Amino acid sequence: MGGFSMGSAFNSRSGLLIMVALMLMAGSFYFGTLLGNNASIYVSQLTSNSSSSSSISVPGSSTFTNKVALTYRETPLTIPESGVNVCPLKFNEYIPCHDIAYVHTLLRSLNVSRREELERHCPPPDKRLFCLVPPPEDYRLPIKWPISRDYVWRSNVNHTHLAEVKGGQNWVHEKDQLWWFPGGGTHFKHGAPEYIQRLGNLTTNETGDLRSAGVFQVLDVGCGVASFSAYLLPLDIHTMSFAPKDGHENQIQFALERGIGAMISAIATKQLPYPPNSFEMVHCSRCRVDWHENDGILLKEVNRILRYNGYFIYSAPPAYRKDKDFPVIWDKLVSLTSAMCWKLIARKVQTAVWIKQEDDACLQQNAEAKLIDIWKLLSDNLVTAFIILHAGISVEVFTEDSQFWQDQVRNYWKLMNVKGTEIRNVMDMNAYLGGFSAALSKRPVWVMNVVPMTMNNTLSAIYDRGLLGVFHDWCEPFSTYPRTYDLLHANHLLSHYKNHGESCKVEDIMLEMDRMLRPQGFVIIRDDESITSRIRDLAPKFLWEVESHSLQNKAKKDETVLICRKKFWSIV
Ligand SMILES: *[C@@H]1O[C@H](CO)[C@@H](O)[C@H](O)[C@H]1NC(C)=O
Ligand SMILES: *[C@@H]1O[C@H](CO)[C@@H](O)[C@H](O)[C@H]1NC(C)=O
């Protein structure tokens, strides 16, 4: 194995800048309007090509010697003096809890007919890699939003499968060094905007759009490359998109590379990691979910997360085809949805639309007729993946929190000293009430709000203010591809996990942060002094730059804030 070299984020000496003539490739009018005048994209390239050296050269002062070596998590955890090892190149897409090799060892205990193999399965610590996930060969800093909606670097997601099988449906096409996303999907070959307009017509009896139908937050099940979400943005509708890691290779990686919010997930045997009554619309366009199976248990899960007067949009063959067993499936769907007192309000042009009515009398009646078990409907009978605690939050606390984060965000952006377009994919790892995310609402970013499962359930409050998020336990890796976030925010996260056991030590969470971060991405950590001083020591071993600052906390006391930045390195 060779060593590797790096281009430092704060030291651009090593970065050879090349100009990519995108405008020539795709027509100057379109890009002209997106970029304004003098449009061009600059990409910093790695230059070092010393392939035989076993040490690492760092532009600037310090020298690291991190080794390339396949390393597993050992107990007790020790970090080599030379720094955290780097995983071999072939692990450049390593997702610990969606690792096909590991899931394969479990197959005998998984119910494949319920697609359990698509859910999260995290290996025990000793079977997890403990090394930094390297970028693929020829990785380039991602193209910036909004151009990334339509174009991403081909070499960053080096998989042709999706273009081969879904090119005809206009999901994605290959275009020289780029992937091009024309905005299509299986069910909207002619583009998402027309499809979205059609859904608006269906939900408003031809009088308005989805927004006027009261849709603000959407869950897109089986989202593909997330074009649906991208084209709902102009209506100011926010979408949580998910899809499993399955035969449609890397769909979520494409979505995130484009700068569209998405995560890996599957609806199979476990509750989805979202709170009840959170979405005005759940969307399934050929989402490959057998809603009619198992007494409609998965529809009941949709019922749980759907708000009253919310829509279930179903664009799939049972909604319109009369051959094979599609009519039988349709009849089952109708009886299941009627039992839950949903109302079918439209069925045309290959799409069926139900509305979840608030109709207690209907529910009562169906319960008496034994069509439905209300208790089960309300509680839900999927495997409960999280416990909802209730957090009583007063208006004062809420207002103070919002104001506080407005100020912090201003400070953060000053400290990071980046241009407005540099940051797109953001995660608040300990979101509390979503104040940080709300303070970013005027910037061209989207935010994944994460509420740790061992915290109070404030995620419902986050959804209630129109933001999106997910429950997660940071003792386990997150369901995302490597290199998918530009900025991670960890406010008193690491101290919360101080006594949560062996697999969520500071180093474990830092390793996961590093995996999720794009090269040159930032982590903002504010925490107790004991934690921040540990991180200051550890950061260079993870190949992070670290700057220490001080800001006032809510109690107006000075608190250490670390601005860490992942360097742009690669194995050579
Ligand atoms: C890369 O390698 C070539 C030939 O091996 C050498 O001429 C060139 O100077 C190297 N470039 C850098 C930046 O080290
Ligand atoms: C797997 O799930 C199916 C329902 O889809 C059920 O009938 C079957 O009993 C399950 N198998 C096992 C081994 O649990």
Ligand SMILES: *[C@@H]1O[C@H](CO)[C@@H](O)[C@H](O)[C@H]1NC(C)=O
């Ligand atoms: C892309 O993948 C192909 C085959 O999977 C491989 O031959 C090629 O080297 C890869 N290219 C890059 C830039 O990683």
Ligand SMILES: *[C@@H]1O[C@H](CO)[C@@H](O)[C@H](O)[C@H]1NC(C)=O
């Ligand atoms: C939606 O309805 C409007 C008004 O009736 C119509 O002009 C438009 O073509 C419809 N759009 C679609 C996609 O059906």
Ligand SMILES: *[C@@H]1O[C@H](CO)[C@@H](O)[C@H](O)[C@H]1NC(C)=O
């Ligand atoms: C939809 O509009 C048509 C024509 O304007 C009207 O006759 C019909 O009653 C409306 N349907 C609903 C459900 O409002």
Ligand SMILES: *[C@@H]1O[C@H](CO)[C@@H](O)[C@H](O)[C@H]1NC(C)=O
């Ligand atoms: C949850 O909320 C309660 C009451 O507001 C509070 O006392 C408790 O500390 C909170 N728990 C956590 C883990 O934040």
